[in-house]
Amino acid sequence: MSAPKKKNFQIEAFKHRVVVDPKYPEKTWKILEHAIHEIYNHNASGLSFEELYRNAYNMVLHKFGEKLYSGLVATMTSHLSEISKSIEAAQGELFLEELNRKWADHNKALQMIRDILMYMDRTFIPSTHKTPVHELGLNLWRDVVIHSSKTQTRLRDTLLELVHRERNGEVINRGLMRNIIKMLMDLGSTVYQEDFEHHFLEVSADFYRLESQQFIECCDCGDYLKKAERRLNEEMERVSHYLDTRSLDKITNVVEKEMIESHMQRLVHMENSGIVNMLVNDKYEDLGRMYNLFRRVPTGLSIVRDVMTSYIRDTGKQLVTDPERLRDPVDFVQRLLDLKDKYDKIISLAFGNDKTFQNALNSSFEYFINLNTRSPEFISLFVDDKLRKGLRGVSEEDVEVVLDKVMMLFRYLQEKDVFEKYYKQHLAKRLLAGKTVSDDAERSLIVKLKTECGYQFTSKLEGMFTDMKTSQDTMQGFYASNGPDLVGDSPTLAVQVLTTGSWPTQPSATCNLPAEILGVCEKFRSYYLGTHTGRRLSWQTNMGTADLKATFGKGQKHELNVSTYQMCVLMLFNNADRMTYKEIEQATEIPASDLKRCLQSLACVKGKNVLRKEPMSKDIAEDDAFFFNEKFTSKLYKVKIGTVVAQRESEPENQETRQRVEEDRKPQIEAAIVRIMKSRRMLDHNNIIAEVTKQLQARFLPNPVIIKKRIESLIEREFLERDKNDRKMYRYLA
Amino acid sequence: MKKEDMVKLISSEGFEFVIDKDAAMVSQTIYNMLTSPGSFSETQHGEVTFPEISTTILEKICKYFYWHLQFASGKETEFHIEPELTLELLMAANYLHT
Numbered sequence: 017m018s019a020p021k022k023k024n025f026q027i028e029a030f031k032h033r034v035v036v037d038p039k040y041p042e043k044t045w046k047i048l049e050h051a052i053h054e055i056y057n058h059n060a061s062g063l064s065f066e067e068l069y070r071n072a073y074n075m076v077l078h079k080f081g082e083k084l085y086s087g088l089v090a091t092m093t094s095h096l097s098e099i100s101k102s103i104e105a106a107q108g109e110l111f112l113e114e115l116n117r118k119w120a121d122h123n124k125a126l127q128m129i130r131d132i133l134m135y136m137d138r139t140f141i142p143s144t145h146k147t148p149v150h151e152l153g154l155n156l157w158r159d160v161v162i163h164s165s166k167t168q169t170r171l172r173d174t175l176l177e178l179v180h181r182e183r184n185g186e187v188i189n190r191g192l193m194r195n196i197i198k199m200l201m202d203l204g205s206t207v208y209q210e211d212f213e214h215h216f217l218e219v220s221a222d223f224y225r226l227e228s229q230q231f232i233e234c235c236d237c238g239d240y241l242k243k244a245e246r247r248l249n250e251e252m253e254r255v256s257h258y259l260d261t262r263s264l265d266k267i268t269n270v271v272e273k274e275m276i277e278s279h280m281q282r283l284v285h286m287e288n289s290g291i292v293n294m295l296v297n298d299k300y301e302d303l304g305r306m307y308n309l310f311r312r313v314p315t316g317l318s319i320v321r322d323v324m325t326s327y328i329r330d331t332g333k334q335l336v337t338d339p340e341r342l343r344d345p346v347d348f349v350q351r352l353l354d355l356k357d358k359y360d361k362i363i364s365l366a367f368g369n370d371k372t373f374q375n376a377l378n379s380s381f382e383y384f385i386n387l388n389t390r391s392p393e394f395i396s397l398f399v400d401d402k403l404r405k406g407l408r409g410v411s412e413e414d415v416e417v418v419l420d421k422v423m424m425l426f427r428y429l430q431e432k433d434v435f436e437k438y439y440k441q442h443l444a445k446r447l448l449a450g451k452t453v454s455d456d457a458e459r460s461l462i463v464k465l466k467t468e469c470g471y472q473f474t475s476k477l478e479g480m481f482t483d484m485k486t487s488q489d490t491m492q493g494f495y496a497s498n499g500p501d502l503v504g505d506s507p508t509l510a511v512q513v514l515t516t517g518s519w520p521t522q523p524s525a526t527c528n529l530p531a532e533i534l535g536v537c538e539k540f541r542s543y544y545l546g547t548h549t550g551r552r553l554s555w556q557t558n559m560g561t562a563d564l565k566a567t568f569g570k571g572q573k574h575e576l577n578v579s580t581y582q583m584c585v586l587m588l589f590n591n592a593d594r595m596t597y598k599e600i601e602q603a604t605e606i607p608a609s610d611l612k613r614c615l616q617s618l619a620c621v622k623g624k625n626v627l628r629k630e631p632m633s634k635d636i637a638e639d640d641a642f643f644f645n646e647k648f649t650s651k652l653y654k655v656k657i658g659t660v661v662a663q664r665e666s667e668p669e670n671q672e673t674r675q676r677v678e679e680d681r682k683p684q685i686e687a688a689i690v691r692i693m694k695s696r697r698m699l700d701h702n703n704i705i706a707e708v709t710k711q712l713q714a715r716f717l718p719n720p721v722i723i724k725k726r727i728e729s730l731i732e733r734e735f736l737e738r739d740k741n742d743r744k745m746y747r748y749l750a
Numbered sequence: 751m752k753k754e755d756m757v758k759l760i761s762s763e764g765f766e767f768v769i770d771k772d773a774a775m776v777s778q779t780i781y782n783m784l785t786s787p788g789s790f791s792e793t794q795h796g797e798v799t800f801p802e803i804s805t806t807i808l809e810k811i812c813k814y815f816y817w818h819l820q821f822a823s824g825k826e827t828e829f830h831i832e833p834e835l836t837l838e839l840l841m842a843a844n845y846l847h848t
């Protein structure tokens with residue numbers, strides 16, 4: 017007692033107690049047996065706990081534990097057999113209620129009995145390795161009542177029947193269900209599993225197999241998924257209400273398997289309602305439902321993803337290869353952006369921004385954008401359009417949004433160098449014509465390109481901006497120093513000094529400038545070369561513009577905004593009213609194709625025909641004659657003539673650009689090969705190809721055949737040699 | 751103190767000790783007597799008779815209950831037991847599962 021709760025000592029009885037009545041155990045047991053009967057008969061109020069406890073205590077103490085225990089088993093068993101009979105006799109609906117009531121009774125009685133026999137539980141049972149009273153009571157209940165031949169199947173069938181009725185929309189007594197299921201669980205998880213869960217799952221599988229069969233015949237995909245989702249939620253709710261929580265996964269698995277997994281392929285491909293239809297019609301809710309349901313089965317999402325990917329690829333492919341679309345590059349890119357927006361929205365709203373879906377989307381875009389070799393050109397044209405006019409009056413944030421989207425398309429491009437080429441051309445035209453809407457936007461895009469592709473990619477683009485800035489300063493300096501000489505009638509000159517290499521210069525085809533201009537130009541040349549030594553200036557007459565003031569027949573004045581070539585032509589008419597094509601060509605020395613184009617825009621465009629042509633026809637022929645058009649009228653004071661806007665290239669031009677790109681790639685490929693071989697010293701052919709591809713991926717996708725050619729060229733120039741033993745190995749020669 | 755919170759313990763000689771239920775329930779046996787479902791006479795009347803425990807011992811036991819409530823967690827004080835009571839007390843402790 018002074019050391020409380022030390023229970024592992026055994027107390028011997030007093031000597032004088034040893035001499036007991038030989039009938040003592042029998043008598044004592046009778047008292048206890050009687051008490052047990054009374055307890056089962058709800059008649060315990062008269063009993064003295066102390067007396068019963070004392071009797072049981074004494075029996076155990078006097079080595080009659082065995083008798084007490086076996087007596088208990090026998091008594092309880094007989095009671096339970098009777099209970100079992102009364103349960104079996106219960107009719108129909110009452111069966112479960114009777115079972116439930118008896119179970120509650122038994123539980124209460126069992127607890128009382130256990131309390132009375134506590135001393136036995138504490139000493140006798142552990143030392144003889146018998147089943148403790150409470151567990152014994154449960155086991156007996158299981159064996160005698162639940163597993164009685166009549167009850168076992170009846171109980172199971174009744175429970176399953178109730179579940180079935182609930183599935184069909186009837187209301188059942190869930191409290192009763194919960195109690196009975198709880199009883200099965202209390203009897204041990206194996207009882208629950210074997211007597212109920214196992215069968216429950218089987219029946220459920222049958223039920224849902226049948227139901228899903230019916231649904232799929234008569235419902236479209238969206239409705240089917242709604243039904244499946246509802247069933248799934250019902251089952252989860254069922255588990256939370258009256259089943260063991262461990263059944264949750266099992267039963268949901270059954271539903272998933274029967275309702276989703278077995279019909280997945282059919283569902284996603286359903287005509288007029290499958291994934292494709294949902295995608296087309298932006299059915300976020302249905303798609304979201306599909307995502308959530310299909311996520312539950314192992315291959316579900318990959319099926320959804322595959323269907324989506326192939327659909328995006330198809331629509332994308334149609335888009336990029338549709339010759340209709342190719343006519344308008346801006347619209348083409350806008351459509352791409354719209355497509356991307358659409359799927360971004362679907363993924364964020366319906367697919368929970370799932371990374372794997374995003375990747376699938378990206379790879380699809382990458383796939384079809386690169387199907388069309390003109391995509392880089394078009395994207396650059398789109399930017400050009402936006403920066404020329406599209407972004408006027410748009411807030412800075414919106415500009416950023418548009419630019420970010422463009423960058424996103426840019427990322428998909430495999431031939432980033434082609435984009436660079438076009439972008440450079442377009443940027444040059446924008447800068448020289450002063451057409452760019454916002455310097456900030458231009459720079460912002462350059463920064464984006466820089467972060468994406470590195471310094472190298474944009475250094476030349478940035479050089480172009482610097483040139484523009486220095487040119488401004490130069491012109492100010494020029495006018496400051498030559499100011500007095502240039503006032504008066506002489507034309508105002510604006511020169512942009514472009515660094516060779518940074519700008520996409522075409523082979524400069526000079527023309528004869530009019531004398532008035534030539535004078536100023538010469539002054540500028542001497543000024544410029546005077547301030548900067550060791551430089552060379554050459555005039556890019558094909559890239560300039562000019563503003564002319566002209567007076568027409570009735571004395572009305574117009575300001576004509578024309579290209580440098582057109583200016584040269586028009587200036588000729590200051591001294592003559594009629595000139596033939598040949599004469600013009602001779603006087604200006606403009607290249608024939610350019611001349612034809614500029615004459616066409618001067619003479620053949622309605623409303624802008626400051627020249628008159630004979631004979632009147634759409635095309636310019638070698639022996640046409642041109643007249644100053646006295647009758648020219650226009651509502652506007654300023655007339656813009658045939659501005660050379662960036663347009664999608666014609667086929668031959670496109671070929672030419674391609675060729676230039678290919679040329680530019682050669683040194684890059686060679687440089688990559690040399691870099692790799694320098695560090696590796698020796699490498700076989702396939703690995704070189706792989707490494708080169710990897711290094712250049714950020715700019716373009718090199719063709720293995722071309723790489724091979726470059727390797728051969730390097731071998732010729734003795735940068736590399738083939739290994740003497742293994743012809744596939746290359747060796748670096750320092 | 752409300753009557754429900756007290757319990758009467760009666761010794762073999764008929765002496766009655768009225769103590770707090772909390773104290774009495776230090777004994778696992780008494781705890782079960784007072785909390786077992788169904789209504790044993792002890793639960794109904796709030797009294798327990800111990801025909802095999804003498805007054806001296808029961809008194810000592812009640813003292814122990816209170817001592818236990820107060821000090822059992824610590825080891826500062828000792829519960830004094832007269833040597834002549836030891837054996838009987840031991841028996842009673844086993845019986846009461848204390």
